Amino acid sequence: MLIDLNLKGKQVVVVGGGREATGKVELLLHQHCQVAVVADRISDSIHQWEREKKLTCTTMIVQNGDFLKDYENLILVMAITDSRDLNRTLVMAGLKLGCYVYAVDDPEVSDFSHPSVIALDANVQVAISTNGKSPLMARTFRQRLEPILRQNITRIDLLQVRLQARMRELAKEQLKDIAERKKFLQDIMVNPEIQSFLERGNLQEAEYFACQQLKKLSK
Ligand SMILES: C[C@@]1(CC(=O)O)C2=NC(=C\c3[nH]c(c(CCC(=O)O)c3CC(=O)O)Cc3[nH]c(c(CC(=O)O)c3CCC(=O)O)/C=C3\N/C(=C\2)[C@@H](CCC(=O)O)[C@]3(C)CC(=O)O)/[C@H]1CCC(=O)O
Numbered sequence: 001m002l003i004d005l006n007l008k009g010k011q012v013v014v015v016g017g018g019r020e021a022t023g024k025v026e027l028l029l030h031q032h033c034q035v036a037v038v039a040d041r042i043s044d045s046i047h048q049w050e051r052e053k054k055l056t057c058t059t060m061i062v063q064n065g066d067f068l069k070d071y072e073n074l075i076l077v078m079a080i081t082d083s084r085d086l087n088r089t090l091v092m093a094g095l096k097l098g099c100y101v102y103a104v105d106d107p108e109v110s111d112f113s114h115p116s117v118i119a120l121d122a123n124v125q126v127a128i129s130t131n132g133k134s135p136l137m138a139r140t141f142r143q144r145l146e147p148i149l150r151q152n153i154t155r156i157d158l159l160q161v162r163l164q165a166r167m168r169e170l171a172k173e174q175l176k177d178i179a180e181r182k183k184f185l186q187d188i189m190v191n192p193e194i195q196s197f198l199e200r201g202n203l204q205e206a207e208y209f210a211c212q213q214l215k216k217l218s219k
């Protein structure tokens with residue numbers, strides 16, 4: 001099952017600081033969570049993020065998962081070392097603490113896996129999974145699909161998503177009936193004036209126009 005994890009405000013510990021850990025840490029940085037990296041070798045990129053105060057690093061040789069107890073609000077343990085035994089030990093320790101767990105070399109014991117992701121912008125992502133059968137093919141599909149998606153989901157569509165997000169919040173406050181809210185959002189989506197504001201990249205004007213429409217309905 002593909003799900004979108006909400007890690008906002010939570011603590012995540014990543015054990016490992018190599019190539020695989022660096023890729024996963026980069027994804028975590030977009031999740032508004034606290035990231036702690038623990039490893040005896042830590043990549044330059046991770047050190048750079050530490051200097052930018054985006055995460056914390058601890059350089060040490062990990063023998064077991066005892067140190068995990070020291071983290072408050074810990075929700076996720078990611079075991080991303082090149083030692084299969086250590087990854088397993090960390091997964092067991094994480095489970096004992098009631099955390100979600102992930103081992104880079106063991107989909108069987110992990111609570112989730114990573115699909116191949118096409119991020120069209122900060123809001124819209126397309127994920128491709130082969131259910132663990134072939135990561136290489138997931139990557140190949142991503143490379144094949146990315147140009148097609150970028151052709152079909154335009155800059156205007158992505159602006160429409162941002163407009164919809166804003167208007168949806170306001171509609172939830174101001175229109176009591178769900179059917180009425182849905183109709184309002186659909187009307188905005190196809191409204192020619194709004195389209196033309198978005199074509200010119202003018203999200204502010206589009207929002208102002210949509211607010212006027214909402215005002216008429218909520219009277
Ligand atoms: C999609 C992607 C996302 C990402 O990692 O962010 C991803 N793997 C990618 C690439 C890739 N990984 C590997 C190769 C070498 C060729 C090959 O093995 O096929 C390549 C290809 C390459 O590097 O080009 C090796 C590998 N992968 C796993 C193991 C462990 C194992 O299977 O036991 C081993 C070691 C196997 C061994 O020891 O031989 C396991 C997993 N890898 C997954 C995801 C999850 C399933 C997702 C799915 O199938 O849909 C899953 C189950 C768990 C997880 O990692 O979350 C990313 C492409 C990103 C992109 O470019 O778009």
Ligand SMILES: NC(=O)c1ccc[n+]([C@@H]2O[C@H](COP(=O)([O-])OP(=O)(O)OC[C@H]3O[C@@H](n4cnc5c(N)ncnc54)[C@H](O)[C@@H]3O)[C@@H](O)[C@H]2O)c1
Binds near residue numbers: 015040041060063081
């Ligand atoms: N899921 C995937 O898509 C995928 C893809 C490629 C490889 N892998 C697996 O991921 C593993 C890691 O790959 P990598 O390229 O990141 O390796 P790497 O050698 O670049 O990094 C290994 C990291 O583990 C740390 N480490 C190992 N033992 C430690 C210990 N006792 N205490 C603290 N830190 C320790 C090292 O300091 C280093 O930071 C591989 O062994 C392979 O099994 C998975």
